[in-house]
Amino acid sequence: MAQPAAIIATPADDPALAAAEARYFAAKRARAWRRRTMPAVGILALLGTWFALVEFLKVKPFIAPSPQAVVETLVAKFGTLMDNLLPTAIEAVAGFLIGNLAAILVATWFVHKKAAEEAFFPIVVLFNTIPVVAKAPILVLLMGYGLEPKIAIAALICFFPTLVNMVRGLESVNPQTMELMHVLSANKREIFFKVRLYNSLPYLFSALKIASSTAVIGAIVGEWIGTNVGIGALIVQATYAFDSALLYATVIVGSAFSVTFFLVITLAERLVIKWQPNMAV
Amino acid sequence: MPAGAATAFAAAARSDFAPPAVYCDKVTVRFVTDRLSVTALKDVSLTLAQGSFLTLVGPSGCGKSTLLRVIADLIKPTTGRVGVLGRSAEQARRERAIGFVFQDAALLPWRSALQNVELPHEVGGRRERPRHARSPRELLELVGLSGWENAYPHELSGGMRQRVSIARALAGDPKILLMDEPFGALDEITRDRLNEELLRIWEKTKTTILFVTHSIYEAAFLSQQVLMLASKPGRVRELVPVDFPLPRRLPLRDTEEFVKLAARLRGILETC
Secondary structure, three states, X not given: OOOOOOOOOOOOOOHHHHXXXXXXXXXXXXXXXXXXXXXXXXXXXXXXXXXHHHHHOOOOOOOOOOHHHHXXXXXXXXXXXXXXHHHHHHHHHHHXXXXXXXXXXHHHHHHHOHHHHHHHHHHHHHHHHOOHHHHHHHHHHHHOOOOHHHHHHHHHHHHHHHHHHHHHHHHXXXXXXXXXXXXXXXXXXXXXXXXXXXXXXXXXXHHHHHHHHHHHHHHHHHOXXXXXXXXXXXXXXXXXXXXXXXXXXXXHHHHHHHHHXXXXXXXXXXXXXXXXXXXXX | OOHHHHHHHHHHHHHHOOOOOEEEEEEEEEEEOOOOXXXXXXXXXXXXXXXXXXXXXXXXXXXXXXXXXXXXOOOOOOEEEEEEOOEEHHHHHHOOOEEEEXXXXXXXXXXXXXXXXXXXXXXXXXXXXXXXXXXXXXXXXXXXXXXXXXXXXXXXXXXXXHHHHHHHHHOOOOOEEEEEOOOOOOOHHHHHHHHHHHHHHHHHHOOEEEEEEOOHHHHHHHOOEEEEEEOOOEEEEEEEEOOOOOOOOHHHHHOHHHHHHHHHHHHHHHOO
């Protein structure tokens, strides 16, 4: 082919190039379609297997319910489920806010007073080693049977991961940035609000995402003792009543709330962090 | 005090009644750690007149960056005296006499180009812009980045990021610009272009520049004087004057005189 010496061919003048481009976009569309459909396929397969196992093995309803029974319970007892979700949600969100705020403040203190970190960090680690199920009765004894001990448990469970991440985020400032702030004679306050705080945000949000699900777990575990409302209490009641359909429905409602909470935090992260974190600039 | 430095100091003081931009007298810096102690600089003396352009060249570990950091008051010398514009280094830093350009641009990734250049006016105590100082927008224009004010660092190329950091260092009109291998990580074409532009900026702003580099070509092209440092311990080897007239353009590097000077510098570097 005696083509004129065009240095760069465009799809318009080269059919082979146009075909390659078309193939690329077709493959890209196929990948996007697959990413969207496959999770649904997975969930359907799980439901199908569950249904088949219960149906063919003739599992008794008080041991495990069939998917339809769970859906029927979700619809029939929607009011009860929501009534019990509300206190759990309040405890989880309040605990999340208190625990994380406390962690952020303590991290700020630790970063500015090394002695405080050296004195109190071991204690924090020690408290963190106590399992939630052991903390719950202690707090119930201390704080009574209201919402307070559940909020405290949710807060405690959020506190540790956020503290550790926040300290790291506040401290891991690029050394040249610290030198720059020194050359500019910036004081500690300016360094904190102009540099450290922004630097810590990506770390903070990864901790908040973990905390969003653990706060709900904390609230539910707190409700296992000494209360008769909330997702945790409903789980205990359904178990003792051998109402497996209600148990499963309750678990699903609790998980749905956790997922929603997680998604809200993820959305907030996208709105707040518009730059590209962890890049060398 | 060595006689040479003292007379140069006195001469500078007499000639235009202005103190030298930078004056170092027998500066020694020792770093002590558990495993070893290193003498980064040993008895380094240096006098730099205001408005001049000096490059520091030497092998790795010769203390080039350390010397820059001593002048910027980032490191206190173990012994010896440092004067900046007739004041102590700390005083000069507090008065914002010094701008520093780091090896990686060290921009704040959450701030736009313009906001990064505005940073020096927001920190370090009442930082009103001196009346005759260029505004952040003008500085971005000076470094050839008009139209990029709102771009974030991750949207800029390496060369553009380094331009932003030069604009930031020039904010508030510092008398002295300290540059620590600012173009070391850039490709050669970008580096050449920025070299030419830095000379243009220097002629325009009349800032004193101390420039650390590994490249003898960069040193010979940019500066009026090349200070060669030897390593282990870091000490002054030789001060080489560079007499090429201004303005300098890139083809200068193909002239016979330039090649000769580069060869001479390389010869000295080999003995460092």
